[in-house]
Amino acid sequence: MAKYSNKINKIRTFALSLIFVGFIVMYLGIFFRSSALLMTIFMLLGILFIIASTVVYFWIGMLSTKTVQVICPNCGKHTKVLGKVDMCMYCNEPLTLDRSLEGKEFDEKYNKKSRPQ
Numbered sequence: 001m002a003k004y005s006n007k008i009n010k011i012r013t014f015a016l017s018l019i020f021v022g023f024i025v026m027y028l029g030i031f032f033r034s035s036a037l038l039m040t041i042f043m044l045l046g047i048l049f050i051i052a053s054t055v056v057y058f059w060i061g062m063l064s065t066k067t068v069q070v071i072c073p074n075c076g077k078h079t080k081v082l083g084k085v086d087m088c089m090y091c092n093e094p095l096t097l098d099r100s101l102e103g104k105e106f107d108e109k110y111n112k113k114s115r116p117q
């Protein structure tokens with residue numbers, strides 16, 4: 001059941017893990033105090049990861065404007081749907097915006113069939 005999850009949540013988890021990786025890399029730099037060059041490289045790498053995560057967070061902001069807010073029929077909470085099919089953020093109920101896909105088994109492939117861009 002945990003195979004699919006809400007896309008926005010997935011990207012958010014990715015951005016958060018980038019921050020953690022950034023801090024870990026910077027922390028590792030402390031072990032190379034003896035070499036100023038190595039320490040600088042680690043610090044810069046860490047900063048790069050944190051910048052990347054900021055970019056991802058910015059991307060989430062952009063994506064959020066394209067999402068459709070729906071009320072989940074399963075748990076009754078407001079959730080965001082990105083693309084044709086997505087999962088509820090709270091209970092992972094598969095949701096679709098396409099009537100023709102209603103009742104069909106959930107498949108992320110439906111998102112790739114027709115892209116409006």
Ligand SMILES: [Zn+2]
Pocket residue numbers: 072073074075076077079088089090091092093
């Ligand atoms: Zn739900």
